[in-house]
Amino acid sequence: MIVERLVILGVGLIGGSLARAVRVAGACRQVIGWGRSPGTLQRALELGVVDEIEPNLASAVRGADLVVAAIPPGAMEGMFRELAKLLGPEVIITDVGSTKGSVVAAARAAFGALPPGFVPGHPIAGKENSGVEAADADLFRCKRVILTPLPETSPEAVAKVRALWECCGAEVSEMGVEHHDTVLAATSHLPHLLAFTLVDTLANMDDNWEIFRYAAGGFRDFTRIASSDPVMWRDICLANRVDLLAMLDRYNDGLQQVATAIAAGDGEYLYRIFGHARAAREHFLRLEKG
């Protein structure tokens, strides 16, 4: 038994999947779901995602060993302010936010100082559909979870959160907050921004129906991430804006050079860039499999 009373704040795709996974693993005595929407909470209970639901936050976290904030990044600071009033220092708190600098700043602001029991975390997993209906006990299996503990963070708290994710089948690693945000801006936040913008741009064209009609499988894969939750991605873009805008600048430079080459008929340059991209992607896929 890793945790006695696990409280999951926000039973959407990630919170709901975590609840299902730890219940399958038998890792907690009790998994409590809390959320602002009574309908979602009720659905989580009906679907057997959590053991119990509790719409009152104070009642939900009473007696908790570990509290997981699985809410949009923009809602973190408000939540931490409420938790600061409710939780003793012995309670471990973690989150699942896709940006870590903003979450750490929110925790510092809300708690006054970073509590030793607070372990910033980020499971790198998701799927096309969001919401509790999509919750899946296997969502984290063989996926990476990054923890970004700070000097203030207690090693025992880190070990507990690590054990929780490992029992869901995840591979847990640790890195610095800033490094996390740079890496994720590159591989996740920027691609989402590019995909949302492409679909929006095409949907604004006059013959958009024709355009989408002749789209092939490549387009479907490329735009899959444009079906992600707009509230979450709005929050992520704002929370990680410095790293994201820096990556976007770098990307725009590359795109500008490619556009110049196309206009100039410079096939050699295009061949080099495209070949390099293909080789890099294939190298990366081999590393993943190896």
Place this chain on the structure above:
Amino acid sequence: MIVERLVILGVGLIGGSLARAVRVAGACRQVIGWGRSPGTLQRALELGVVDEIEPNLASAVRGADLVVAAIPPGAMEGMFRELAKLLGPEVIITDVGSTKGSVVAAARAAFGALPPGFVPGHPIAGKENSGVEAADADLFRCKRVILTPLPETSPEAVAKVRALWECCGAEVSEMGVEHHDTVLAATSHLPHLLAFTLVDTLANMDDNWEIFRYAAGGFRDFTRIASSDPVMWRDICLANRVDLLAMLDRYNDGLQQVATAIAAGDGEYLYRIFGHARAAREHFLRLEKG
């Protein structure tokens, strides 16, 4: 029997898959493969992709009813110039190029005038791997093939090429050359350019190994098209440069507005764009399934 002697020039993924599909359908008496690489040609024979191989172009097309140019867009004009010397006016010629304006211009230049038997075509199908090894008889099943006949084109030739693709399980439609190139710039050429550029940009970063290591499934889907053949995509970008650069301009405007919103902390704007993109994509997927 749709065709007696079908000659496929270039037995890569598309040419090889067409050969396999028509052979499975029993639509041709003989399927001949021609190509510049003796190794690929030999492999096509060993894999049972074609009935016969013929490395000499004049011998390959002798007695042909229908010749399919399944070669990179950049090689079309040179090929048409050779075919102009070898083929009588009764022979139907089609191609599988992803851009149609450039192929029509190449045909006009090579043949002097557009031959009535020339039917520009584009199967909208592909996969992550290229080459004859990836050839698949089911590649075109339920996929769209666009034909862009011109006023000069003989209706009989169009009917024959349509029948050939339909026997592979494809849905054939017809549209104007310019319309084709605009639509494909939006849904195929621009996404490929964006994906190639993203992977190249990330691969040029100092900690590229770390970056790719923490990439998740969304990144893999988003960049799948960056594993496409660099020669073909170089040619496509150059062949459709006017439409592609116009689409890229439009896209850059959208990206600039999103960047401005992020810098200004304008969450409302981001939410609107992201929500619109998600709704448009889901609407389009529903149309596809319906």
